[in-house]
Amino acid sequence: MCSVAASRCSPVRRSSPRTTPPSSPRTRSGGPDERGGTARRGDARERPVRGSLPRRLVGQPELGAVVGAVAVFVFFSVVADAFLQWSSFSTVLYASSTIGIMAVPVALLMIGGEFDLSTGVLVTSSALISSMFSYQMTANVWVGVGVSLLATLAIGFFNGYLLVRTNLPSFIITLGTFLILQGCNLGFTKLISDTVSTKSISDMEGFPSARKVFASHLTIGDVEVQITVLWWFALIALATWILLRTRAGNWIFAVGGAKEAARAVGVPVERTKIGLYLGVALAAWISGQHLLFTYDVVQSGEGVGNELLYIIAAVIGGCLLTGGYGSAVGAAVGAFIFGMTNKGIVYAQWGADWFKFFLGAMLLLATLLNWWVRKRAEESK
DSSP states (O other): OHHHHHHTOHHHHHTOTTTOOSOOGGGGGOOBOTTSSBOOTTSTTTHHHHSOHHHHHHTOTTHHHHHHHHHHHHHHHHHOGGGGSHHHHHHHHHHHHHHHHHHHHHHHHHHTTOOOTTHHHHHHHHHHHHHHHHHHHTOOHHHHHHHHHHHHHHHHHHHHHHHHHHOOOHHHHHHHHHHHHHHHHHHHHHHHHSSSBOOOOTTSTTHHHHHHHHSOEEEETTEEEEHHHHHHHHHHHHHHHHHHHSHHHHHHHHHHHOHHHHHHTTOOHHHHHHHHHHHHHHHHHHHHHHHHHHHSSOBTTTTTTHHHHHHHHHHHTTOOTTSSOOOHHHHHHHHHHHHHHHHHHHHTTOOTTHHHHHHHHHHHHHHHHHHHHHHHHHHTO
16 A cells, blocks of 8 residues: 555655655645645646746746736836835835745745644744843843744744644644743733833843844845845745755655655654744744844734734745645745735825735635646646
8 A cells, every 4th residue: 555655656755765866846846636645757747847838837836926926016016106116125025024034934834734823923922032031131132032042943843743743733733822822922921021012122232233133234235125135035045945955855745745655655754744843933033033123122912913924925825725835935926925015005105904905815816826827737747
């Protein structure tokens, strides 16, 4: 039975420690087929990648996001004159990066077949831990940053470990973590600070250097580029390299497309899933430190609802809710669409109430386009 399952799973076979080299870009197209296995070596998900240019484009997960990004850019370029200014583009990049830093590891997690509903409040938890530990212990703020890193990674490990030990749906586990963190954020902040926000730590030792790392900006000509944009680009490059050039990338696609078949041929399913949750936690720590060192104080109720924005960006970027398909670049483009829409509405001088309308419309259109792309890929075999 295992040998039959393995023969159906191209990404799994390539990820075997005994027989496979690092993955090629073609493995991005591996995903679950109608029979529950992953795509075979000659099926429609890989064939477009080896054919003509149009057929290769049809097989790319990020195609729908790129088409959507071009459409959104053209639209706001027409309706808002200020949208094409370099200063406006810098603002759009910043808004995109604050979502994109989280959307990239969330996309990898979704490719691996799992969700994390605690990401929004985990960002806030990371910032709160850094601030309150530094303030209460009167320590260098870098000590608080380090403690926050350990605590955030521990929460990510808890999510992953509980998932693999219980086999409960990740939706249920991370929903529970979401509620726990939301309560702890508010409860501990009130207990320690007597308010719903943290105390200022801007006069503490190490704050200026930490702000340079997490909340500074670079001046390029007349344009200011926030440091979060560089963090975002670095995470995109790292995640893309992992997915397309490492054995771990094959494992991610395999466990998302056919977990049992992957386990049958020796893929470390549990270790891969825990690693994905640790990656999400690391990105949450980066975003949390940016939140803290940008505003100095943190509101304990922040972050609720942001987890949906990260998932939306990943879905717009081509990730399937069923796992086994997607790309880091696509999630980054999805976050860029978010940034353009968020700021484009402002430059067009429309009411902010329209933002959710456009976000929902883009989610539906991207999902339909991804469905059409996959259908064309199936028909081209």
